[in-house]
Amino acid sequence: MKLLSATQIRQWDEFTIKNEPIVSLELMERAANACTRWLLQNTLAGTYYIFCGKGNNGGDGLAIARLLYNAGRAIKVFILESDAKGSDDYISNFRILHHLSAIPIYQVRSEKDLPVIPEECILIDALFGTGLNRGLTGLAAQLIDHLNNAGAPVISIDIPSGLFCDQSSRGHSIIRARHTLTFQVLKMAFLIAENAVFFGQVHLIDINLHPSYPDLVDTPFYIINQSMARRIYRPRTAFAHKGNFGHALIIAGAYGKTGAAILSTRACLRTGAGLVTAHVPDRSVSILQTAAPEAMVFPDPEADHIATLGYTPELFSATGIGPGIGTGVKTKFFLRGLLEHEALKLVLDADALNIIAGSPGLLNHLPPGSILTPHPREFSRLFGEQDNDFKKMEIAISKSMELNVIIILKGHHTLVALPDGTGFFNITGNAGMAKGGSGDVLTGMLTGLLAQGYSSKEAAIMGVFLHGLAGDLAAGARGMEAMTATDIIENIGSAFQQLL
Ligand SMILES: NC(=O)C1=CN([C@@H]2O[C@H](COP(=O)(O)OP(=O)(O)OC[C@H]3O[C@@H](n4cnc5c(N)ncnc54)[C@H](OP(=O)(O)O)[C@@H]3O)[C@@H](O)[C@H]2O)[C@@H](O)CC1
Numbered sequence: 001m002k003l004l005s006a007t008q009i010r011q012w013d014e015f016t017i018k019n020e021p022i023v024s025l026e027l028m029e030r031a032a033n034a035c036t037r038w039l040l041q042n043t044l045a046g047t048y049y050i051f052c053g054k055g056n057n058g059g060d061g062l063a064i065a066r067l068l069y070n071a072g073r074a075i076k077v078f079i080l081e082s083d084a085k086g087s088d089d090y091i092s093n094f095r096i097l098h099h100l101s102a103i104p105i106y107q108v109r110s111e112k113d114l115p116v117i118p119e120e121c122i123l124i125d126a127l128f129g130t131g132l133n134r135g136l137t138g139l140a141a142q143l144i145d146h147l148n149n150a151g152a153p154v155i156s157i158d159i160p161s162g163l164f165c166d167q168s169s170r171g172h173s174i175i176r177a178r179h180t181l182t183f184q185v186l187k188m189a190f191l192i193a194e195n196a197v198f199f200g201q202v203h204l205i206d207i208n209l210h211p212s213y214p215d216l217v218d219t220p221f222y223i224i225n226q227s228m229a230r231r232i233y234r235p236r237t238a239f240a241h242k243g244n245f246g247h248a249l250i251i252a253g254a255y256g257k258t259g260a261a262i263l264s265t266r267a268c269l270r271t272g273a274g275l276v277t278a279h280v281p282d283r284s285v286s287i288l289q290t291a292a293p294e295a296m297v298f299p300d301p302e303a304d305h306i307a308t309l310g311y312t313p314e315l316f317s318a319t320g321i322g323p324g325i326g327t328g329v330k331t332k333f334f335l336r337g338l339l340e341h342e343a344l345k346l347v348l349d350a351d352a353l354n355i356i357a358g359s360p361g362l363l364n365h366l367p368p369g370s371i372l373t374p375h376p377r378e379f380s381r382l383f384g385e386q387d388n389d390f391k392k393m394e395i396a397i398s399k400s401m402e403l404n405v406i407i408i409l410k411g412h413h414t415l416v417a418l419p420d421g422t423g424f425f426n427i428t429g430n431a432g433m434a435k436g437g438s439g440d441v442l443t444g445m446l447t448g449l450l451a452q453g454y455s456s457k458e459a460a461i462m463g464v465f466l467h468g469l470a471g472d473l474a475a476g477a478r479g480m481e482a483m484t485a486t487d488i489i490e491n492i493g494s495a496f497q498q499l500l
């Protein structure tokens with residue numbers, strides 16, 4: 001699914017107005033009706049304090065005020081005054097509301113107009129929407145601070161006021177909403193970790209924008225959804241045998257971190273690889289074979305570390321390396337040697353990335369199409385600190401293009417950055433996965449998919465989707481606190497079934 005920019009979303013409104021066709025005031029009424037339905041179903045406040053700007057977001061707020069009033073709710077409306085005359089649809093809605101003399105309308109012209117806010121009310125934030133074109137200052141910023149400090153819950157219309165759709169909002173005054181009722185589609189701002197404190201729970205409000213528009217525009221950004229993963233998935237045929245599904249190699253687990261090797265190996269097995277071999281230090285062999293009897297093992301001659309490439313890595317269909325291997329000298333030499341094999345299909349994670357970060361020259365030796373799976377700290381070690389998460393995303397994409405690799409920047413909404421300059425956001429997964437071992441599981445899954453012949457792009461996109469979905473199923477069964485990485489593995493099968 002395409003992830004549209006603020007400009008494209010505005011153009012989608014215009015496209016709908018022209019091609020449905022519908023007059024813009026009616027489209028606003030449709031949007032306000034959908035929000036009001038949600039508010040009536042989900043909230044009950046003594047009074048709704050509705051704060052409106054003078055653009056179309058404010059127009060939405062005024063229409064919502066009227067509809068809530070008609071439904072019998074108590075309303076107070078506050079207009080953030082400015083020199084702007086107001087958008088046409090704002091003016092139309094203001095006139096309609098003005099005629100309903102029972103609804104009190106207050107103008108906020110200076111600090112002394114900031115109202116006292118009782119705790120039992122609900123604040124509706126319709127100050128600024130996707131038309132925000134600069135950071136808020138002056139009275140607008142004061143009002144935002146006032147609302148954030150009020151203690152009453154805030155529900156933002158379309159986007160929390162002050163938050164930019166597709167650039168960093170760091171350092172600006174922004175509403176902290178408990179809920180955001182956003183029109184039609186997710187905005188990029190909701191997928192970026194640094195914004196998490198602002199939007200609360202996001203609810204998509206369908207306003208029936210014209211379905212043809214997204215097909216007509218290009219965007220470098222996508223959201224990974226079930227239908228995208230389903231298009232990639234190739235169910236096993238009845239006549240298949242284990243030779244059809246490749247032989248995966250997992251190189252993981254210095255002694256003391258054998259668990260990382262077990263998690264990756266078991267996840268790889270559960271993802272469908274025909275054969276899996278785990279290369280682990282000698283002392284870890286019996287632990288691994290007990291925990292994952294379906295896997296074969298290559299014991300490293302070293303007791304505690306990965307050090308020896310005692311096989312031809314090209315014989316494996318795909319290789320995952322990194323979980324728990326440590327960054328010891330012998331392991332560094334091992335990785336350096338492995339990267340000399342240019343034809344490998346590689347997944348690099350954890351300490352493999354830390355080793356590369358310590359010898360950046362190695363970045364230029366990654367086989368084309370390799371998948372790197374850094375979490376934010378590993379990403380910073382590899383590519384430097386960035387001021388904000390949008391910059392981080394840009395760097396992920398530019399490095400992916402420069403190095404011809406896939407970078408999976410892990411987070412609540414993991415980003416898959418591809419060498420063609422596109423970025424795919426994953427929306428499965430939950431905070432219960434923010435635990436040791438979840439990344440090891442992802443490495444095993446990606447390696448398993450590559451081994452079965454999925455391309456790096458297919459494996460990355462479907463892999464992160466399935467990983468998050470398995471995590472969601474695990475959270476549903478165990479709860480976010482109690483679930484473990486093993487529970488994610490146990491739910492990989494059910495996640496696949498949702499792609500059938
Ligand atoms: N189009 C449609 O049919 C539909 C649209 N819908 C709704 O429209 C919203 C987008 O509306 P919008 O484009 O009017 O922009 P919006 O965010 O209300 O405000 C822009 C105003 O703010 C001003 N301004 C900007 N930055 C500022 C700042 N830092 N400090 C101070 N002022 C600032 C800017 O004025 P400027 O000073 O730049 O001239 C302008 O006057 C969208 O989020 C959704 O809610 C829905 O109803 C569905 C149908």
Ligand SMILES: [K+]
Pocket residue numbers: 057125126127128129156157158159160161
């Ligand atoms: K808003």
